[in-house]
Amino acid sequence: MIFMKIIMIVLVAAMITIAYNQTLVNKEFSHKSLLPYSNIDRDEDDAIVTYGVKKISSKYNITNVTIKVKDCNESIAGKYVPTSKSIIICKNFINYIKYYYKYLKLEDYNKSVNATILFILYHEYAHMFDDLYDLPIVGNEEIAADQFAALNLLDDYMLYNYLEAYKQLIDDTSDIPAWDEHPTYRQHYYNLLCLLYGYDSDTYSKFKGELHDRAERCDYEYNSISTAWSELLD
Numbered sequence: 001m002i003f004m005k006i007i008m009i010v011l012v013a014a015m016i017t018i019a020y021n022q023t024l025v026n027k028e029f030s031h032k033s034l035l036p037y038s039n040i041d042r043d044e045d046d047a048i049v050t051y052g053v054k055k056i057s058s059k060y061n062i063t064n065v066t067i068k069v070k071d072c073n074e075s076i077a078g079k080y081v082p083t084s085k086s087i088i089i090c091k092n093f094i095n096y097i098k099y100y101y102k103y104l105k106l107e108d109y110n111k112s113v114n115a116t117i118l119f120i121l122y123h124e125y126a127h128m129f130d131d132l133y134d135l136p137i138v139g140n141e142e143i144a145a146d147q148f149a150a151l152n153l154l155d156d157y158m159l160y161n162y163l164e165a166y167k168q169l170i171d172d173t174s175d176i177p178a179w180d181e182h183p184t185y186r187q188h189y190y191n192l193l194c195l196l197y198g199y200d201s202d203t204y205s206k207f208k209g210e211l212h213d214r215a216e217r218c219d220y221e222y223n224s225i226s227t228a229w230s231e232l233l234d
């Protein structure tokens with residue numbers, strides 16, 4: 001009897017996952033009024049993915065990409081699968097960051113979760129562009145993908161929201177090992193903070209001290225990186 005119950009629960013969970021993925025994959029990306037800061041129902045995370053896909057599709061000519069939000073069997077935030085030309089946003093990772101951000105007041109919680117989902121999405125788009133166009137990336141591809149995601153989050157304080165929330169995670173979670181191709185959490189944070197400060201040092205002047213002597217070079221970093229990505233995808 002108990003086995004039947006377990007099997008039923010597993011089956012229902014599988015059906016819900018399939019239905020959820022199908023909904024997202026088949027959905028017309030046509031949300032008109034959804035803003036990243038709207039107080040959306042957190043059960044509807046695909047809505048912010050839809051918003052992100054629509055936004056990036058309006059900037060770049062992209063076809064035949066499948067986006068899925070689903071549980072991943074790995075401790076990753078998302079991935080791009082070249083063989084199927086699909087981007088996967090890992091639902092287990094989204095749930096993980098929601099757990100960490102739950103202490104935030106609702107408005108900040110929504111901003112943080114939304115900005116993080118968009119960051120993951122745009123990071124995976126960068127890997128996809130690299131694959132589709134065989135981009136001549138010089139340096140670490142993960143850091144280049146982070147830069148692309150950050151550049152696409154500069155509007156509406158989204159990168160700022162992402163980093164403010166991300167900062168809370170740094171000391172609480174075990175870090176990326178130094179040998180990994182991904183930067184450590186602190187390197188990730190400061191690399192992107194420098195981009196943000198370089199983009200608009202007046203608005204984000206409060207970060208000058210945190211960036212120490214790198215602050216004066218962030219304007220150059222921002223211009224160099226944004227020009228490089230523009231030329232790569234021109």
Ligand SMILES: [Zn+2]
Pocket residue numbers: 123127142145
């Ligand atoms: Zn990556």
